Structures are given as C-alpha cells and as structure tokens.
Amino acid sequence: MEKHNCIIIGSGPAGYTAAIYAARANLKPVMYTGMEPGGQLTTTTDVENFPGYPEGIMGPEMMEDFKKQAERFGTEIRFGMVTKAELSSVPGEYHTLTIDEKDKIQAKTVIIATGASAKYLGLDSEKQFMGHGVSACAICDGFFYKGLEVVVVGGGDSAAEEATYLAKMCPKVTVLIRKDHWRASKIMENRVMNTPNIEVLFNTETLEVMGDKTVSGVRVKNNQTGEEKVIPAEGFFVAIGHKPNTGIFKGQLDMDDVGYIKTKPGTATTNLSGVFATGDAQDKIYRQAVTAAGSGCMGALEAERYLQEYEEKVESAQLS
Numbered sequence: 001m002e003k004h005n006c007i008i009i010g011s012g013p014a015g016y017t018a019a020i021y022a023a024r025a026n027l028k029p030v031m032y033t034g035m036e037p038g039g040q041l042t043t044t045t046d047v048e049n050f051p052g053y054p055e056g057i058m059g060p061e062m063m064e065d066f067k068k069q070a071e072r073f074g075t076e077i078r079f080g081m082v083t084k085a086e087l088s089s090v091p092g093e094y095h096t097l098t099i100d101e102k103d104k105i106q107a108k109t110v111i112i113a114t115g116a117s118a119k120y121l122g123l124d125s126e127k128q129f130m131g132h133g134v135s136a137c138a139i140c141d142g143f144f145y146k147g148l149e150v151v152v153v154g155g156g157d158s159a160a161e162e163a164t165y166l167a168k169m170c171p172k173v174t175v176l177i178r179k180d181h182w183r184a185s186k187i188m189e190n191r192v193m194n195t196p197n198i199e200v201l202f203n204t205e206t207l208e209v210m211g212d213k214t215v216s217g218v219r220v221k222n223n224q225t226g227e228e229k230v231i232p233a234e235g236f237f238v239a240i241g242h243k244p245n246t247g248i249f250k251g252q253l254d255m256d257d258v259g260y261i262k263t264k265p266g267t268a269t270t271n272l273s274g275v276f277a278t279g280d281a282q283d284k285i286y287r288q289a290v291t292a293a294g295s296g297c298m299g300a301l302e303a304e305r306y307l308q309e310y311e312e313k314v315e316s317a318q319l320s
C-alpha cells in the first residue's frame with residue numbers, strides 16, 4: 001500500500017493553499033482533486049474580492065493559478081475521489097483512504113478540504129427536470145437559456161449573483177425569496193434591484209416545477225396571502241446554499257448537525273490526531289475563498305508541526 005506523509009483531499013482554495021505550504025515544507029503532499037477539480041470557484045465568473053487581483057479575475061483562471069503554484073513546489077495532483085476514510089484515533093498511526101472505491105492509500109496526516117455542494121429544494125418535480133431545465137449553477141448552464149425566461153430561487157449572495165449573471169442573457173429573470181427580505185449583502189442586493197429585467201418576488205415559495213420533457217413554468221405561492229400563480233420559465237436555478245462534503249468522515253470526526261467538521265477554535269485541528277479540516281468543510285460562517293485559503297495554510301502548518309513532533313518522539317524513544 002502506498003504510504004505518504006500528507007494527503008490533501010479537495011482542490012479548492014483551501015486544498016491548494018494547504019498544498020503550497022505542505023510542499024514548501026517538503027512534506028511531498030499528494031492531492032486528490034475530487035470530481036470538480038478547482039472546486040466551487042470554477043463555476044463562478046468574476047472574483048473581485050480575492051486580494052492580489054486589483055482588476056478581479058475569473059474563478060476558473062484563479063484556480064488554474066492556484067494549481068500551478070501548488071505544482072511548482074512539487075505537489076502531486078491526482079484526479080480521483082476519496083470514497084472511504086478509515087481514520088485512526090491512535091496518534092502517529094497511519095490513516096487509510098480508499099480512492100475511487102478500489103485503491104487503498106495511507107497517510108500520516110490528512111488535510112480535509114472537501115468543500116461544500118449545492119443544496120436543492122427537495123421537490124419531486126425538481127428532481128424530474130434535473131439537467132432538463134433545473135440547475136444549481138447559472139455560470140455552468142446559463143448559456144443554454146440564452147433568450148429564455150428563467151427563475152432563480154434564494155435570497156443569498158449566490159442567488160443575487162446568479163440572477164445578475166442570467167439577466168445578461170435572458171430577457172426576464174424572476175427571483176423567488178421565501179422571506180420578506182434578502183439575506184445577500186447590500187451591494188449584491190442593490191445590483192439585482194437595479195437590473196430592470198429582474199423581478200423579485202418576496203414571501204414566495206416554490207410548489208412545483210412544471211413542464212413536459214423540459215421546464216415550462218414554476219408554480220409558486222405567496223406565503224402571506226396564499227395566492228398561487230404560474231411563472232412562465234424554461235430554466236429553474238436553485239441557489240439556496242450548500243452542504244459540506246463530509247459524509248465519508250461521519251461517525252469518525254466531530255461535526256455539527258449540518259455536517260460541518262468541528263475544529264478546535266482558531267486551529268484546523270479535529271478530534272483525531274493527524275487529521276486537519278480546512279475551508280468550507282468546517283466553515284459555515286465566512287465561506288469565502290480567502291478564508292478557505294487561510295485555513296488551508298493553517299492545516300498545512302499544523303500537519304507539518306504534527307509530523308515533526310511525532311518524529312521527534314519516535315527518535316527519542318529509539319535513543320532511550
């Protein structure tokens with residue numbers, strides 16, 4: 001079985017930053033990218049709030065830069081999914097990971113940077129039209145709805161961003177917000193509110209995505225008046241937040257109810273020695289590329305320290 005000092009799971013800003021630091025510390029890290037190399041930022045357009053890019057940068061391009069920087073210092077990047085984790089609770093013992101449901105690999109330290117995935121409403125009709133009018137990524141799929149009317153669900157920054165993006169190519173975008181106010185930041189909210197072809201319906205919930213083979217409309221209900229109506233639309237974009245990708249660690253790592261991994265405050269340390277959690281997998285508050293990158297750095301520095309301390313202990317035991 002392959003044995004490594006450090007395996008990084010995930011290839012978003014947290015994973016790549018951990019890789020840069022771990023590689024520069026000579027840990028010879030191996031990274032498993034997951035099914036979406038580059039993570040969530042590969043499905044976004046302009047990133048304007050990552051320091052160092054005064055003119056902004058496209059998400060996929062930024063992730064390419066992260067990757068090049070991680071590779072420059074010797075990170076081995078492998079396309080693959082960690083499908084099972086057998087984490088040891090004994091300090092210094094190897095952790096075992098299964099890759100793509102077949103190969104097993106071991107590491108003294110594991111840096112988790114698995115991020116989070118889009119949430120859906122859970123309606124049967126939403127499932128029925130998945131990929132045929134229902135999407136959770138306007139940046140990925142918006143192009144297919146050029147010239148068509150669409151609906152976006154959600155009141156956070158994601159919904160605001162998706163609505164603004166879609167409004168550039170669709171004649172009409174209707175945003176459905178279940179509360180009477182946005183959760184999005186004021187700047188994003190204002191951008192939507194000042195876009196003439198976006199209509200925002202507050203207190204509005206989705207009852208059904210309608211259509212035959214593809215989506216043709218959305219049946220909604222005003223949760224204050226009880227009034228129901230059908231909004232004609234050929235695209236239904238769900239932008240209601242994300243779920244941390246931490247299922248494979250369930251029962252082994254301490255987590256909250258939603259699945260965010262608990263870390264010791266101010267650190268990337270989990271309840272198991274040699275296992276560090278970084279990025280959106282452990283952060284439900286900030287969830288920003290820059291905070292993810294910062295926590296990736298913390299994870300790598302802690303992994304380095306852990307390995308050093310462990311090796312020193314082994315060495316002194318051998319001497320005595």
Ligand code: NDP
Pocket residue numbers: 049120121153154155156157158159161178179182183184239240241242285286287288
């Ligand atoms: P959020 O959790 O911030 O917002 C989710 C939205 O979806 C809320 O309006 C919520 O409503 C609504 N919602 C949740 N569940 C349902 C449901 N079942 N039916 C209807 N509506 C529902 O998620 P986001 O993905 O928008 O943002 C996540 C984080 O990423 C935030 O910190 C955000 O700032 C950041 N972000 C930043 C961007 C940028 O700076 N460019 C772009 C995108 C995201 P309610 O308020 O009622 O719970």
